[in-house]
Amino acid sequence: MTLWTAAGIAAATNGTASTDFAATGVAFDSREVGPGDLFVALTGESTDGHRFLDQAFAQGAAGALVSRETAHPAVRVDDTFVALEDLARASRARTAAKVIGVTGSVGKTSTKEALFAALDRSPAKAAHRSVKSYNNHTGVPLSLARMPAATDYAVFEMGMNHPGELLHLTTLVRPHVALVTTIALAHAEFFPDEVAIADAKGEIFRGLEPGGIAIVPFDSPHCARLTAAARPHAGRIVTFGLDRGADVHPLEWIAAPSGGTFLTARVRDRELSLTIAQPGDHWVANALAVLAAVDAVGGDLGLAGLALGEMGGLAGRGARRSVRARNGAATVIDESYNANPASMRATLAVLAREPGRHVAILGEMRELGERGPGWHAELAEPILAARVEAAVLVGEAMTPLAEALEGKVDFVHVPDAATALDHALGLIAPGDAVLVKGSNGVGLSAVVAGLAGGAG
Template structure:
């Protein structure tokens, strides 16, 4: 008899993947990263260009793995398959097929992870443990099937983030997820190095609708200039199309938005003849718009809207995506806003708008924005306006691609242009003073998370 904690049995894994089990075993979790293996996990020994998971089998079992999926002979309990990458997909497909959960798929140029986390919190709030979501930013060709494979068969709701940087990628992912609700947060010039235009990005994001379950719902940003393009992309697949945003005519619209004393926003949402008032803990106008999409998605899957409002009021910032803390200095404290995970022109502007609301001297540590292709110089230079508008008193620009911004800021505000995160940290530590508000943001490869981590050693509390 299967234990309640059992996610997969060896028999089920073999059936799903077409493999052969060496011995009976049960697993309570799934991972392909040997560093994340814990007691009772299934370890998938994936073979990639850079590494081979089979090299880490002994380590995985030393850490408590209960079984493995392998494509080579192994001394540990395992399911032998011909291709472990294909087996991962098969396990994800089987997990999706055996579960009756209402599934939401989320994509967009900005706000995917925050929206996914907020949806999970909103759906899990009434009855904790009944919702499942992809963790971290597992949104690619391996992360999505892994997140599916981790979904308990008893889940009532599943929320999955899907990303892409080339056309065709989302079409494959959405057919794995098969969402009942597919949501696009926004369209912005991210990954412009791989696309000829922003409209082409919209087309690629619109691929998410191709996997919608029959009768499912497409949720589209009303205020986007690509709204009609997304609607046309959804029409062949969706049973219903809903829009969200601030504009008059959006199906889920913010009719009132007032900043609270704690930096969040009190919102009244109107949809049809209904209204819902709630507080969003996260600061920024972009969160007001995202919250309308979140309410639309919760409504579409039959979730509890009042509980969703409570979840949004309780939700703190995510590491690298808006988390805040106070750093202790010799004579006081400074606010640190951690947006270090990633950056593109739209998200830079949104977080600078948030910084503008903070009291005290405003400092930015901004890393270069990558994958912008031929548009890179212009997009970097154009940040000078939002930086000035935010009232930034000092800017630390990090990376070679920040040179056009440095040139644009010359004579306008105080700044320094440095090569790397270590130099940026040294400069920041030399000028940081009590009462300062510091925004740290850049593409992940710039490693500005190291700046945040160093400041985190001085943490007094989260805000």
């Protein structure tokens, strides 16, 4: 199905088409270009997409968005990044979809994926979402440009690590519903305190469409601040959380035998019983946020409940893998994509509920600034509460934690992911529950892949 024609791209970007072509997708990473894609040749500080035009067309690109002459079918513009944003705006302008914007310090990708699964469950509706963690200044316009015109529901994740970034992204997305998941100490290197992070996340409400709905975490200490930020821009404000004072809250929840949670929730004037496939109280909160957003766009809550009951963990964000361990098998909980103090505590609480010996392979938490050493040391308490018997600590920033755990837990402190894998392969035994978590830059996804290749 055609997503963009050359004429449509030229009109959206004020560019000039060299010839007619039709694109069925959009990509700016030449490694991801597939048949029928429009390749956007972005120019950055370290690379230039124009160098990869031949590669993109060899992989099946239908056309390109360029700022230089090329023999390939293309639309030429003055600046390809500006043109990508123009294409995003044109995509947003042509759709009648109900649009949801999701941000937060913790849980935004998981919540975005769960929302998409909930809204895409209806056979009569077409849903779209940003893939992976495409939530920054290039990922958001790319995700918008990829949205088919006939979409019914669209879910876009928006991230930031500096004040003002989210304001720009939300004016591109123009959500009908703006959802903040959790405020926590992420990217703290760039903010003086958590209040400043809450203010930066609250920028999402400034892009709301007239009469739009703001969804705010009731349990957050910043609930009142977020509500105040939303009030000038939202037609209605909805809260969600574990406390019964929230508009969307649990009436009861208990652990399910499968490891997830049985939940009965109140969503405004309705009660809904469902099973959440993913374990942990943080997933109860995520599910409540999903139900609030589905209700806000008029989606089917029953289908949303079914989707939450079937949703598996995402790679790097809770996916579980059975790996070979000597003459048996161990369970690896893959949380390797990212880490901050709040998400570390939440996933260690999940580990605490697992059967078997508890093993933690933990990478340093980055972008925490001068307060980082203290936050690393404070992880000792949830590690001990999770009854971790063996640990591998990865990265120099883990030194304060290593000092705090001395004599309390059997651990090794290693410099990098490759060394961590070497230790883990000899450490893991049958029946172990192994949590792998750290900031993405530590590279613990390689540890997960190595363990899947066979421990022992």
